Amino acid sequence: MKMSKLFNKTLxxxxxxxxxxxxxxxxxxxxIKKLANGIYTYMPLAQxxxxxxxxxxxxxxxxxxxxxxxxxxxxxxEVWKKSGRWNVYGKELLRCNDRHDNEMCLAPTHEEVITSTxxxxxxxxxxxxxxxxxxxxxxxxxxxxxxxxxxxxEFIMKDAYSFHTSQADLEREYEVMAQTxxxxxxxCGLDTKAVQSDSGAxxxxxxxxxxxxxxxxxxxxxxxxxxSCDYSANSNHAISFLNVENVDGxxxxxxxxxxxxxxxxxxxxxxxxxxxNCILKAVAYIADSKPVVAMIRGDKEIEETxxxxxxxxxxxxxxxxxxxxxxxxSSAGFISYRNVDKSxxxxxxxxxxxxxxxxxxxxxxxxxxxxxANLEDNIEFVDxxxxxxxxxxxICKKPLKVTRGIEVGNIFQLGTxxxxxxxxxxxxxxxxxxxxxxxxxxxxxxxxxxxxxxxxHDDFGIIWPVAIAPYHVxxxxxxxxxxxxxxxxxxxxxxxxxxxxxxxxxxxDYRAGVKFKDADLIxxxxxxxxxxxxxxxxxxxxxxxxxxxKMVKITPTDAIEKCKQxxxxxx
Ligand code: ATP
Ligand code: MG
Numbered sequence: 001m002k003m004s005k006l007f008n009k010t011l012x013x014x015x016x017x018x019x020x021x022x023x024x025x026x027x028x029x030x031x032i033k034k035l036a037n038g039i040y041t042y043m044p045l046a047q048x049x050x051x052x053x054x055x056x057x058x059x060x061x062x063x064x065x066x067x068x069x070x071x072x073x074x075x076x077x078e079v080w081k082k083s084g085r086w087n088v089y090g091k092e093l094l095r096c097n098d099r100h101d102n103e104m105c106l107a108p109t110h111e112e113v114i115t116s117t118x119x120x121x122x123x124x125x126x127x128x129x130x131x132x133x134x135x136x137x138x139x140x141x142x143x144x145x146x147x148x149x150x151x152x153x154e155f156i157m158k159d160a161y162s163f164h165t166s167q168a169d170l171e172r173e174y175e176v177m178a179q180t181x182x183x184x185x186x187x188c189g190l191d192t193k194a195v196q197s198d199s200g201a202x203x204x205x206x207x208x209x210x211x212x213x214x215x216x217x218x219x220x221x222x223x224x225x226x227x228s229c230d231y232s233a234n235s236n237h238a239i240s241f242l243n244v245e246n247v248d249g250x251x252x253x254x255x256x257x258x259x260x261x262x263x264x265x266x267x268x269x270x271x272x273x274x275x276x277n278c279i280l281k282a283v284a285y286i287a288d289s290k291p292v293v294a295m296i297r298g299d300k301e302i303e304e305t306x307x308x309x310x311x312x313x314x315x316x317x318x319x320x321x322x323x324x325x326x327x328x329x330s331s332a333g334f335i336s337y338r339n340v341d342k343s344x345x346x347x348x349x350x351x352x353x354x355x356x357x358x359x360x361x362x363x364x365x366x367x368x369x370x371x372x373a374n375l376e377d378n379i380e381f382v383d384x385x386x387x388x389x390x391x392x393x394x395i396c397k398k399p400l401k402v403t404r405g406i407e408v409g410n411i412f413q414l415g416t417x418x419x420x421x422x423x424x425x426x427x428x429x430x431x432x433x434x435x436x437x438x439x440x441x442x443x444x445x446x447x448x449x450x451x452x453x454x455x456x457h458d459d460f461g462i463i464w465p466v467a468i469a470p471y472h473v474x475x476x477x478x479x480x481x482x483x484x485x486x487x488x489x490x491x492x493x494x495x496x497x498x499x500x501x502x503x504x505x506x507x508x509d510y511r512a513g514v515k516f517k518d519a520d521l522i523x524x525x526x527x528x529x530x531x532x533x534x535x536x537x538x539x540x541x542x543x544x545x546x547x548x549x550k551m552v553k554i555t556p557t558d559a560i561e562k563c564k565q566x567x568x569x570x571x
Contacts, residue, residue: 001471003506003515007044010518020218022453023148025462029521031470038145038153042446045522048470049449050156054135056187056467057158057443064180066131066160071113073137077103079112083421088314092140106139111418111440114161118436119424125165128426128436131173133160135445147218149450150406156445163419163436165428170413170437174206177411177441181210184443185408187570189465190452192408195223196233198305207412209234210443211405212451219404219454226393226400236305239383240391240400244355247297249278251358251372259369263333265298272360272371275299279360280353280373282335284324287313291327291345293337296385297352298360303386310382311346334362334369351381406451409443456545462523463545467570472496473503473563474524478512478531488539489530492556499560501567520544526566528559 008030018024026032031046042050058068077095080086086093094106107113114132122128135158145153160177164170178194185192190212197209211223211234224240225232233239262268269276279298284291285307292311294302308316321332328340337347338361353375361373389402419425419435428434449468456463466472473496477489489505496503504524506515512531519527529540533553541559542551554562 001504003474003504003518004508006504008522010521018148020147020150020450020454021216021457022150022218022450025453025457025521026148026450029461029523032149036153038142038151040149040152040154045470046449049464049468050445052468053188053445053448054156054158057135057184057445060180060184060187061133061158061160064131064176066133066162068134069132070134070136071107071110071117073107073139075105075107075113077105079116079422080105082423083112083115083418085112090314092142094139094141107136108138108140109157109442110134110136110159111161111414111438112422115418115422115424115436115438118161118163119419119422122163123426125426125428125434129162129164129169129173131160131162131177131439133158133441147450149446150218150454151220152446155447158443158445160441162439162441164439165426165434165437167415167437170415170439174411174413174439177439178208181409181411181441181443185210185212185448188448188452188468189570190408190448190455193223193225193232193405195225195405196237197410198234198236198309205413205415207410209405209407210409210411212408212455213403213405214451214454215404216454217404219406221405221407222402223405224387224389224400224402226396226398228398229393229396231393231395231400234405235386235402236303238387238400239394240387241394241397242352242391244352247277247356247359249274249356249358249360249371251360254370254372254374256363256365256368257371258367259334260367262367262369268360268369269298272369274360278356278358280356280375282337282362284319284328284335285316286319286323287311287316287346291319291323292316293328293335293340293345293347294350294384295337295347295353296350297356300350300352300385300388302350302384307348307384310348310384328364330362330364331366334364334366336362336364336370339364348384349375349379349381350385351383352385353379354381406447406454407444408448408451409441411441412439414438414440457523460517461521464523464525465570466525466566469502469523469525471502471504471524472567473501473526473528474506474519474522475503476506476512476515476519476527476529478529480507480509484534485530488534488556489528492528492530492539492560495556495560496563499564501560501563526563528556528563 011028014024015027032040138157162173192210194208222235224238276298281298283294324332358372361370363370416435425433475493477485493505527542538553540551
């Protein structure tokens, strides 16, 4: 590709509506153009990267035995009604009506369509298992599209679905996919960590997310991990080993005491001269329009995804002060669980409350607490708390660390959630109808492109891993009006092309500095500069990942050979 012909213009400045580095760089280097919030055109350079990621995904998925298909992006409401998700998916599902007034939607995911397609095709256990996948556009009307391609509304996903006759066979395939995912991301030049996660609206039990770990805020997930063993989990799923022995407030008898001006747990702990873990805190929520009170030890916080799962809610928000009066007949900051009408209000106890003795509890009266309280005998405890860094690993009891992660893929054991709802069955060996046991496996293809940039960039631009770079080599003649330089550059470019090494020839009549700047911004892994040294038969060979002065002067033949090796070894 001649740079003069490339449909791309780099910008002098970063866009001012971008926070994430990948977003800034993708726009400035000309990879993407915004059409609307969360909706972008992938320009030729981006499309090349996406194709490379997609081809790696294809390669590895095909190797695993999965088969590629392509399902409709525009879908009728019927399949969604059949699975029961038409009414629960919420506003992320963009709905519209066709000219005959049929309800339709833009696909945010494809469980419904694949389940009905498989049910239409496979009736016997003899044809199972299967695993099918596609690489396709999805649309989700995300509440907060942000960070460019990291959380778009329209984005590209690889989604795979597997169908089995037993849980054991699903688990076998799950392991195959886990290995396939590790291979895919590795080939893309990305280190990922597979962390345990919450299965959310998709359903099912076991799931893992593939995280690119970053220190930046654009990693939207907190990942807890143990440095001594393998344990790692998304914050919405992480657990820690909590010592619940001997958490004793030391109060000798239960009584109500005045606790004025104690707005926070810390204020209250100081005022009563106890540790925060001797206070049983109540946090009140509205979950799908129903009141919920969550009781948790004072030094811990509620993890809202866990809470949503525990009560089976899709949406959750803190109660307002007026609702605390209305539903709980209590006062914000002084809530107990003892006086609520349990037929109307759900009360949950976090595991951290187990073992608390003679503790402090709200008295349901403003400025008053109960001290020396104890829990009733028949309480059930659930895990609804957020892990904190430094708490102990649930497996080996060493302190946990936390970092940010970008989720580039995930794998789920779905079970029979969709097949049961949609009555999608096969006949088993005994002629009985059984629902398929399913798994699903996603990769954010466009998000992976952005995650690679989050991981690999510097002050000057993107540093593409060779395997997913839009082009491998940028051949830059310093002065295009110099006949020798231009001829050599053209020769190198032609030689690279004939070796199927993807090269760009920067034949623009610009100052060399401008061309170097663009080369760094766009992030070609290799730059070959043809300048004055050509009089000695030498060109400059430089890797994007090395700093400025680390260039070598070599012959064009050696430069081509080096390119060949790098592309061959993908480094
Ligand atoms: P998230 O928690 O980030 O919203 P998700 O759990 O909704 O992700 P899935 O529905 O399982 O994700 O989709 C599979 C993959 O698609 C994700 O692992 C992620 O890489 C990608 N993905 C999901 N939502 C988006 C989005 N809005 N923009 C870009 N990629 C996305
Ligand atoms: Mg999502």
